[in-house]
Amino acid sequence: MEWARAIGTGLFRGRGKTLGALLVWFSGFILATIAINPMRRGFHVLFDKAPASKALLGGGGLDMLINSAMKQPAFWAAANAMLLYLVLLSVVLGLFLMAGVYAQASEKSGGWRSFWRGAAANVLPFSALFLFNLVLWVIVGVGVGVFLAAAWHGVHGSMDPAKPWHLFWITLGTGLFVLNLFRNSVGYGQARWVLIGREEGMGLCFVRSVVFTFRRFVPVNVVTWLFNAARAIVMVLAVFILSPGYESTGRWFATAVLLQAGFLVVAYLRVGEARTQVAYSRHFLAPRAETARTDVPVVPKDETPVLQEIGPGEVPGQSDAGEDLSPAMR
């Protein structure tokens, strides 16, 4: 159950996790605020003096939006254009922040300094790892997509009205599964990089991290899906279930605060996931990591694996793509 201990370590142990979470949340908040600002002004111009638009408060009045789109198409065009900038900025800023979060998780001190230093030092390698993985998983995704497209083509001849429904779930599930494999590769690649990556180089780090996610397929995916589920639950609660709505200023304020609280928890979970990946990776890379990094702490006692956990198919001496130097640590 090393993965469970890693989750505990990632979420609750070590310094700097709250700082990381606050930075991630605040960055998202600021980015969204910058992107939304022109729209905010536009919404005031469109709706402040139009009582008919009040239906929008209760989730209705979509014809008002159509009216606004037909009468002020430039507004919506400009608003949509902001999305592109938002995505680009999020990618750049996200790589930088995650470089800091992973670096902070790999160091004992885990303070401000290690965050910023790690972010600056690792942002380029993280970008490279991300791109390598993107290429790999886009190729995989296209291959899977061809099979799914063929299956969808076959639906046309089917009498069964439930068939597309089933296929829809299969497509969604497959898509999410491939996306998760991509996320695993990126995350464990980044964790590996901050632990021993500089020693083995970018290419090997990429290949071995991908292999690692498959060799430890079940625990790696259990961890990822647990964090995915936690984030989804938080957002569903914040956006749909607990939201008091917008009918009054008080309700709007409560909704806005609740949403930001949700995003903050999601950011905390993101940081926790990164730290879990580092803790889990460290467990298998500890000897090399220790020699590679002087500032990496010794594995805490409660994270030390026990021999009984070696699976029946795992023979000591068979390393994860050759890098697992100590069979006793498996």
Place this chain on the structure above:
Amino acid sequence: MKAGPFLVFLTLLTIVAAPVAAAPASPPGAHSALKPPVIFQTPMSPRNASYAINVALDAKAHTLTGKERVVWRNITDTPATDAWFHLYLNAFANDHTVFMTESGGQLRGDSFDRNHWGYCEVTGISLADTGAEKIPLVQVFPKQDHTVMRVELPAPVPPGGEAVFEVSFKDQLPHVFARSGFAGTFNMAGQWFPKLGVFQGDKGWNCHEYHANTEFFSDFGVYDVSITVPSDYVVGATGILWREVQNGKEKTLSFHAEDVHDFAWAAQPDFVDRTETWEGVKIRVLMQPGNRGSIPIYFASVKEALADFAKWIWKYPYPEITIIDPPLNGVGAGGMEYPTLITAGASPFLGRSILIPQITVVHEFGHQYWYGMEANNEFERAWLDEGINSYYEARIMDKWYGPGRSFVDDLWGWNFGEQDQARIAYLSASDMDPIVKDAWKYYSNRSYGAVTYFKTALVLKTLENMLGQKEMDRVMRAFFMQVKFTHPDTRDFIRIVSEAAGKDLSPVLKPMLYGTGTVDFRVARVRNVPDEKPAGYDLSEGMPKLYAKDGVKAEKGTAKTKAKAKAKTGKADKETYHSTVVVERRGSLVLPVDVEVTFADGSSRTEHWDGEGRYTTWRFTGPKVDRVVADPKDKVPLDLNRLNNAWVSEGNGAVARCMTTRNRTLYQTITAILFNVL
């Protein structure tokens, strides 16, 4: 592959043998021992085009082989020298037909399968009015394609006279497209038999080609149809089933319908067959096995519609209504109306919030009144059916689920009403075509839909808002009761609703029905001028005399600081203003509108503008005008832009805040997702 020729031979044998082996010995009209039941003791319609048909389905080849005996009576004052028949299935014979040229093989999101063409071949037609001798008739195809057939009569049919046609035909069903065809073991026989057009006296036969946008037009009659199918098939059809005869591996089902103008049927071996009743009306649902979970939705929807139409228009007079659920690969057969039989369409995709199955059933059932009993010419005046029916569909759904949520009911907090849908569709093509227009002459399919269905629904909603709902119900009931079973036209509608309303509604209705004009009310200007003592010369007493200055040099400071000071002391509301309000009407459609003016002291008044002229001005003396709303109760849903309907002294930022927060959530979610992936 070697079995091919044998199978072809077997198929041909089946086609040839089927009517002989499986059909009843004689046409239903000739039964002596067992006759079909009488549904209506007194005919409701002229019954001048009655059909007795024997047809056999070859379930493998998807062919129909049949014979029909058509008794037609000339109910005009003009002798008929010929007869025109629709052969609708020939629309799918090749890609040069009118239908295929106009549609490009695409209709309502469905594509024509070019591997499965269809046709209706008349293998023989004769006149049998003497009873003893049959006179063969020569087929001529006078129109652009073979969807219309004409036969010259040896002698004119005089007014009140009858002609009896005996027609043998063979249909090849296409793969389901535009309402008819087969899909796997599902067979939908709509527009499947040679069918007379409508003889209109001096104007001759009204018998158009099958166009992509058009539906149908025919006379009322009695239908006795015997359908032979494999014995494991479940059949739903127009009318009532009164006899079922097993014949080895086949069975023959006999249906009888009165006072209807078409006959359709569907057959499939594994239909889930369920029946319920509502106040004596038998409701039969034939469902796809995979959609059985939606059976209660179908029953609930049709009961809702039955109850509302009974209350608002007339109790459904027929003993049965059958609902067919087409399979996924036959969705082109869904959402269609035939007398006492409708096709719907459920999908597990939709969930509970998207009410498309309910809307479809309510809409198609509503056609029983307009297409079915009113029976207007759908080629030329589709609005009298589709438009009026869309209005009632929205009313029923609004009553059932509530306005604003009658299309989408709480999908992740979002709602969407039937009227929203109608407005959005109308806005997409508001001024290209008038409502009253031949259906195949519209600018585009979108324009046809937007205008015929949705603009008409909004016009009727506007009329309802003008008359009040009770009065509207009375007027529409009067219209229906006067025109049922008569093929009414637009003029009949305007005349009857005007008579029923007790005032001439043509000045309101004609521009909306015959014109392409639009309307957009806008509060153009509001001005509040404080009532201060005059400055300058007073000329009222002969000699010019300067006004005293005390009234104008009261306070120092800018207008803004003065206003603030007044607001602090509460004087602002009590002061007198000369206010001017200008409301403008953009577009050429003249409609009356209410304008609500609210003053600073909280009082309000509603002004009425008849809409004449491009704008109107109101002047008020008293408290400052604080807010002006044109059409505050949304009585003119045709208004193109409701965002410019108001002027308020101070805006309310609640909606902007709400929309900003919603969009911020979306943007922040995108950011969070990216941060999670990176």
